[in-house]
Amino acid sequence: MTTLTTDPTQTFASKLLGAFMHQRLLAFASLIVLLIVFSLASPNFMQTSNMIAILQATSVNGVLAIAATLVIITGGIDLSVGTMMTFCAVMAGVVLTKAGLPMPLGIVAAIGAGAFCGLCSGTFVAKLKIPPFIATLGMMLILKGLSLVISGTRPIYFNDTPGFDQISRGSLIGEVLPFLPIPNGVLILFLVAGAASYVLSRTVLGRYCFALGSNEEAVRLSGVNTDRWKIAIYALSGAIVGIGGLLIASRLNSAQPALGLGYELEAIAAVVIGGTSLSGGRGTIIGTLIGALIMAVLTNGLRVLQVAQEWQTVVTGAIIILAVYADMMRRNKSN
Amino acid sequence: MTKLVAMTGIEKRFPGVHALKNVQFDLHSGEVHALMGENGAGKSTLMKILSGVYTRDGGTVVIDGFDTAPDSPRAAQEMGIGIIHQELSLMNDLTAAQNVFIGREPRRRFGRLDEPALNRQTAEIFASMKLDMDPRAQVGDQTIARQQLIEIAKALSYKPRVLIMDEPTAALNDVEIAELFEVIRRLKADGVGIIYISHKMDEIKRIADRVTVMRDGAWIDTLDAAQTPLAKIIELMVGREVKDEPPVIPDTSGAQTALEVRGLRRGREIHDVSFSVKKGEILGFAGLMGAGRTEIARIIFGADPRDGGDILVHGQPCNIRSPYDAVGAGIGYLSEDRKHFGLALDMTVRANIAMAAMGKFTSKTGVLDEAAMKQTADGFIAQLGIRTPSDMQDVGLLSGGNQQKVVIAKWLLRDCDILIFDEPTRGIDVGAKSEIYRLLEDLAAQGRAIIVISSELPEVMRLSHRIAVMCEGRLTGILPGGADTTQEQIMELATRREAAPVGE
Ligand SMILES: Nc1ncnc2c1ncn2[C@@H]1O[C@H](COP(=O)(O)OP(=O)(O)OP(=O)(O)O)[C@@H](O)[C@H]1O
Ligand SMILES: [Mg+2]
Numbered sequence: 103m104t105t106l107t108t109d110p111t112q113t114f115a116s117k118l119l120g121a122f123m124h125q126r127l128l129a130f131a132s133l134i135v136l137l138i139v140f141s142l143a144s145p146n147f148m149q150t151s152n153m154i155a156i157l158q159a160t161s162v163n164g165v166l167a168i169a170a171t172l173v174i175i176t177g178g179i180d181l182s183v184g185t186m187m188t189f190c191a192v193m194a195g196v197v198l199t200k201a202g203l204p205m206p207l208g209i210v211a212a213i214g215a216g217a218f219c220g221l222c223s224g225t226f227v228a229k230l231k232i233p234p235f236i237a238t239l240g241m242m243l244i245l246k247g248l249s250l251v252i253s254g255t256r257p258i259y260f261n262d263t264p265g266f267d268q269i270s271r272g273s274l275i276g277e278v279l280p281f282l283p284i285p286n287g288v289l290i291l292f293l294v295a296g297a298a299s300y301v302l303s304r305t306v307l308g309r310y311c312f313a314l315g316s317n318e319e320a321v322r323l324s325g326v327n328t329d330r331w332k333i334a335i336y337a338l339s340g341a342i343v344g345i346g347g348l349l350i351a352s353r354l355n356s357a358q359p360a361l362g363l364g365y366e367l368e369a370i371a372a373v374v375i376g377g378t379s380l381s382g383g384r385g386t387i388i389g390t391l392i393g394a395l396i397m398a399v400l401t402n403g404l405r406v407l408q409v410a411q412e413w414q415t416v417v418t419g420a421i422i423i424l425a426v427y428a429d430m431m432r433r434n435k436s437n
Numbered sequence: 438m439t440k441l442v443a444m445t446g447i448e449k450r451f452p453g454v455h456a457l458k459n460v461q462f463d464l465h466s467g468e469v470h471a472l473m474g475e476n477g478a479g480k481s482t483l484m485k486i487l488s489g490v491y492t493r494d495g496g497t498v499v500i501d502g503f504d505t506a507p508d509s510p511r512a513a514q515e516m517g518i519g520i521i522h523q524e525l526s527l528m529n530d531l532t533a534a535q536n537v538f539i540g541r542e543p544r545r546r547f548g549r550l551d552e553p554a555l556n557r558q559t560a561e562i563f564a565s566m567k568l569d570m571d572p573r574a575q576v577g578d579q580t581i582a583r584q585q586l587i588e589i590a591k592a593l594s595y596k597p598r599v600l601i602m603d604e605p606t607a608a609l610n611d612v613e614i615a616e617l618f619e620v621i622r623r624l625k626a627d628g629v630g631i632i633y634i635s636h637k638m639d640e641i642k643r644i645a646d647r648v649t650v651m652r653d654g655a656w657i658d659t660l661d662a663a664q665t666p667l668a669k670i671i672e673l674m675v676g677r678e679v680k681d682e683p684p685v686i687p688d689t690s691g692a693q694t695a696l697e698v699r700g701l702r703r704g705r706e707i708h709d710v711s712f713s714v715k716k717g718e719i720l721g722f723a724g725l726m727g728a729g730r731t732e733i734a735r736i737i738f739g740a741d742p743r744d745g746g747d748i749l750v751h752g753q754p755c756n757i758r759s760p761y762d763a764v765g766a767g768i769g770y771l772s773e774d775r776k777h778f779g780l781a782l783d784m785t786v787r788a789n790i791a792m793a794a795m796g797k798f799t800s801k802t803g804v805l806d807e808a809a810m811k812q813t814a815d816g817f818i819a820q821l822g823i824r825t826p827s828d829m830q831d832v833g834l835l836s837g838g839n840q841q842k843v844v845i846a847k848w849l850l851r852d853c854d855i856l857i858f859d860e861p862t863r864g865i866d867v868g869a870k871s872e873i874y875r876l877l878e879d880l881a882a883q884g885r886a887i888i889v890i891s892s893e894l895p896e897v898m899r900l901s902h903r904i905a906v907m908c909e910g911r912l913t914g915i916l917p918g919g920a921d922t923t924q925e926q927i928m929e930l931a932t933r934r935e936a937a938p939v940g941e
Pocket of ligand 2: 480481482523603836837
C-alpha cells in the first residue's frame with residue numbers, strides 16, 4: 103500500500119493523465135469520440151433533428167439510470183426499475199383515463215406509486231434483510247403482474263387528457279428559443295439529474311448513500327439509523343422511476359402494460375458505463391448521464407450507419423465490458 | 438469520585454460460547470481504567486455491551502447512578518459513551534471529516550449538509566490531537582495508523598464522558614502513541630473516564646490508574662496500576678507464569694542463502710534495497726510507520742510490481758510477478774491487515790486454514806477431503822491455542838487475536854521455505870505472543886528463512902538474529918541481533934534520513 107496521498111512533486115502531465123483516467127472523463131471522452139466518428143461516417147448524424155432524437159431517446163433510460171444509481175451507490179441493486187416504470191405509467195392511466203381526474207393528480211399518482219414501490223423494496227432490504235438482488239427481483243415480477251392485472255392487459259390511452267403528451271413531447275425551451283426545440287422530456291431528465299446530483303453531494307441522504315455502500319456496519323456503529331435511511335433512498339429512487347413512468351407514458355401517449363422488462367438492464371448498463379461501482383460507495387450522476395448518452399448515441403449512430411439491430415446489441419455489450427475494464431485499470435493504478 | 442459506570446453480574450452468551458460470566462466493572466470520572474485479558478477473554482464483548490452494540494443476557498449496567506443500559510449505539514452516544522472499536526470501522530470512500538461526523542453532520546435546513554463547517558470542526562479536532570491531516574483526505578488512501586487516528590478523532594468528536602478505547606495503539610508508532618497519551622491526559626483532566634484495552638503491557642504502567650483483569654469471560658481482579666507489578670498482571674491474565682527468554686542466536690554462517698534481494702526499487706517508496714536471509718535465520722525489519730517495510734514485503738511477494746532489482750531464491754534468479762509466482766517459489770506473506778487481505782471473514786476457521794493449501798486436500802477428481810481438513814484445522818487450533826468453539830466457527834466471530842492466529846495457521850500449513858511476517862503479533866496477548874515467538878524460532882530451527890516486520894522494537898529485538906533498519910524507503914543499516922544492540926542504535930538508523938552505506 104502506498105502511503106502518499108498528495109504529492110507536490112507530481113508533474114502536471116501525470117496529474118492530467120490521472121484525471122483523464124478518471125472514469126467520468128474517460129466516459130466523456132468516449133462520448134466525444136463516438137460523436138466524432140459517427141459524424142464523420144454519416145452527414146445525417148450531426149443534424150439538429152438527429153441530436154434531439156438522441157436526447158429524447160436518452161430521457162427515459164437516463165431517468166431510470168439515475169434512480170438506479172442511488173441504490174447502486176448504497177451497495178444495492180434495483181432490478182425492478184423497468185417494470186416499476188410501467189406500473190407508475192399504468193397508475194397514471196388509472197387516475198387520469200379510468201377515473202377522469204385532472205392531470206396534476208395523475209402526475210402525483212405516478213410519482214407516488216413509484217415512491218411507494220421503492221418504500222416496499224427498501225423495507226424488504228433493510229428490515230427483512232432480503233438481499234437487494236432478490237428483493238427487487240421479486241418486486242420486478244410483482245409489478246409486472248400488477249400492471250397487467252390493473253390495466254386488464256390492454257394499453258391505457260391518454261387521449262382524454264389533453265396536454266399529457268406535452269409532458270415529454272412539448273418543448274418549453276423551443277417556445278422561448280425557436281431554434282432549439284429541445285423536448286420537455288430532455289429538460290426533465292436534466293432537472294432530475296441536477297436535483298439527484300445535489301441530493302447526493304450536498305444532503306445528509308446523499309452522504310448516507312455513499313457511507314452505506316462503503317461500510318454499512320461502520321455506519322450502524324456510528325449510531326445512524328441505517329434501516330430508515332436505506333428505505334428513504336429506495337423510496338426516493340422509486341419516485342424518480344415514477345417520473346420515468348410519466349415520461350414514457352407521455353411519449354407513447356399511453357401506458358403499455360407489457361412494456362418495461364429489459365429497461366432495468368439498460369439502466370444498470372448506463373450506470374456502470376458511467377463509472378459507478380457495483381460494489382457501492384462510489385458513483386456520480388453526471389457519470390450515469392454520460393453513460394446513458396453513450397448508449398443512446400451508439401444505438402442511434404449504428405442505426406444511421408444502417409448496422410443491423412442485432413449487431414447494435416453486441417456492440418453495447420462489448421462497450422459495457424470495456425467500460426468496466428477501464429475502471430478496474432484505473433483503480434489498480436491508484437492503489 | 439463519582440462513579441460514571443458500574444456494571445455488575447454481566448452475562449453474555451453467543452452460540453457455542455459463554456463469552457461473559459458474571460463480570461463486574463466500574464469506572465470513575467477522570468481515571469484511566471485498563472481492561473486486560475488474553476485474546477478471547479471477553480474484553481471487546483463487555484465494551485460492546487456498554488456501548489449499545491450488543492444487548493446483555495443478564496446483569497445491570499448503571500450509568501451516572503441510573504440503571505439504564507444503552508440499547509443502541511445511538512443511545513450510548515446520547516449518554517456520553519464513545520467507543521473506538523478494535524477493528525477499524527471507517528467508510529473508505531468518504532473523507533476523513535465525513536467519517537468523523539457520520540450521523541451528526543452539521544446541517545442546514547432541508548437536510549442540506551454544511552460541508553465547510555464539517556471540515557472546520559474536524560480540523561479543530563485534528564489540531565487538538567496534533568494530527569496533521571487534511572479533513573478532506575480520502576480515508577481509503579490513508580495508512581492503517583492514520584485511519585486509526587481518524588477513528589480516535591471520531592470518538593473525541595462526541596465529546597464523550599466515557600471513552601472506550603479498544604486497542605487504539607495496535608497500529609500506531611511510538612510518536613503517535615505519545616501524542617495519543619497526551620490527548621488521554623487532557624481528557625482525564627477534564628473528568629472523562631477512559632476504558633483502555635491494549636496488549637502492549639508497558640502502556641499500562643504509562644497511562645492506567647486501575648487495571649481490571651479478565652480471563653475466559655470471567656472477572657479475575659481489579660487492581661491499582663501503580664502498585665501492581667506487570668508480572669503479576671500477566672500472571673492473572675494467563676493463569677500461569679510467562680517466561681520470555683532472550684533469543685539464542687544460532688550460528689548460520691555455514692547455512693545457504695534462502696532469499697537474496699538486490700537493488701530493489703519502486704517509485705518513490707523503495708530506493709535500492711539489498712539484503713539477504715539465510716536458511717534458519719530470522720531477519721527483523723525495524724523502522725517507523727511508512728518506512729517502506731510492508732512495501733518491500735509486498736514487492737517480494739509479487740503483490741506490487743517493482744521498477745527494478747532482482748530477487749534470488751536459493752541462489753536462483755526468480756521472476757516473481759504475482760503472489761501465485763511467489764507461493765510457487767516457496768515464499769509466504771502474512772499481511773499486516775488481516776481483515777482485508779488475510780482472511781475470508783464469512784468462512785469457517787477450517788476453510789480459512791485450508792485456503793492457501795487446497796491442493797493438499799483435493800482428490801484427483803477435484804473433491805475436497807473435509808475429514809483431512811478438519812484434522813489439520815483441529816491440529817492448529819490445539820497447537821496455536823486458537824480460542825473457538827469449533828473449527829466450523831466463522832472466522833469473523835473470533836476475537837481479534839484469534840483471527841490473527843488463524844492467518845498464521847494458514848501459512849504454516851502452506852509450508853513455505855521463506856516466510857514474511859508483517860506485524861505478526863498485532864493485537865495478540867502476551868501469552869500467545871511468546872507462543873508465537875517460540876513458533877517462529879521453531880520454524881527457523883527447521884531451516885526456514887524468516888522475515889519479521891514489526892513496529893514494536895522490543896519484539897524485533899527479542900526475535901531477530903539480525904535487524905534490518907529502514908528509513909524513508911531506504912535500508913539504512915543491518916545490525917546484529919542479541920543483547921549487544923540497543924534501542925538507541927536502531928532508532929538512530931530508523932531516523933537517518935540521508936542515504937547511508939549499507940553495512941552487514
Ligand atoms: N458475535 C459473536 N458471535 C459469536 N461469538 C462471539 C461473537 N463475538 C465474540 N465472540 C466470542 O466471544 C469471546 C470473547 O470475544 P472478545 O472479542 O470479547 O475477546 P477479546 O477479549 O476482545 O479478545 P482480543 O484481545 O483478541 O480482542 C471469544 O471467544 C469470541 O470468539
Ligand atoms: Mg477485542
